[in-house]
Amino acid sequence: MNTALRITAFTAGLAAAFGFALGVGNATGSGSSPKPATAAHATAAHGGHGAGGPEPATEHLPGGLQISERGYTLSVENPFVTAGSPTDLRFRILGADGKPVTAYQQQHEKELHLIVTPRDLSTFQHLHPTLAADGTWSAPTAVPTAGEYRVFADFTPAGSSEGLTLGADLHAAGDLRPAPLPQTGRTVTVDGYTVTLGGDLTPERSGSLKLSVSKDGKPVTDLQPYLGAYGHLVALRAGDLAYLHVHPDTTTPGPEIGFTTTAPSTGSYRLFLDFKHQDTVHTAAFTLATSGNTAAPGEPATDHQH
Incomplete structure (x- = not known):
């Protein structure tokens, strides 16, 4: 387990990401050159x-x-x-x-x-x-x-x-149309499900994130395992796309999925939660700034799917 992102229970990319584990070396073969990186205390994976x-x-x-x-x-x-x-x-x-x-x-x-x-x-x-x-x-x-x-x-x-x-x-x-970082608030709707985010990301300090899933106003209590867990979370740091990939410390099938995390730095993050219900995987996306930090400006966004 990497120290930039502490996970106290079940662990499962991401990938980082969301993207969400974020080495030393030069590129060989095809692809891109390594990106300049901001300081962080550890690899999170x-x-x-x-x-x-x-x-x-x-x-x-x-x-x-x-x-x-x-x-x-x-x-x-x-x-x-x-x-x-x-x-x-x-x-x-x-x-x-x-x-x-x-x-x-x-x-x-x-x-x-x-x-x-x-x-x-x-x-x-x-x-x-x-x-x-x-x-x-x-x-x-x-x-x-x-x-x-x-x-x-x-x-x-x-x-x-x-x-x-x-x-x-x-x-x-193609036709490039740059957009600001989406702003979502603490509640998003995806495929008829309402997902609410509680808790905060605190730089260099362990904290809890809790995501609650409901549908038609009722808590969902029969989530299905996806990749060996009841929820799968990827977080990506805005700016350099540093990748944090975490999994829940929850062992019950909803409605709440809990994660214990430590953000590697101050800043804004995009959180992508995958959850499975009625044999279909859904993804809820949030923009969350670390405690005491203001997220990048942008208009309210409709949640995007994968």
């Missing part, structure tokens, strides 16, 4: 996902900010796509020897979690790609609008005691 290999003595950066970390590199086959057009997103995880990694440990029912989000954090996709024998991952998807996207791969290589989250840029051609 989902379900104990951190970096494979021994922990260095120095502090970690949040996950997802780099394309390479501790000998592993995220190599996207074609980082240029067209907005609104279906595409087969293909990528590989390269080891320190430059060869594709072909063996992974399953974490939260999947060998790799893939998160795709634009830099304005307006939409969110949580994908589970397919692994070919040669180490190539593929996931059919389509990005809805033009702009710069971030792709997060959240995984644990076979034989590693911890996992890690790598990030790369994806460029979508």
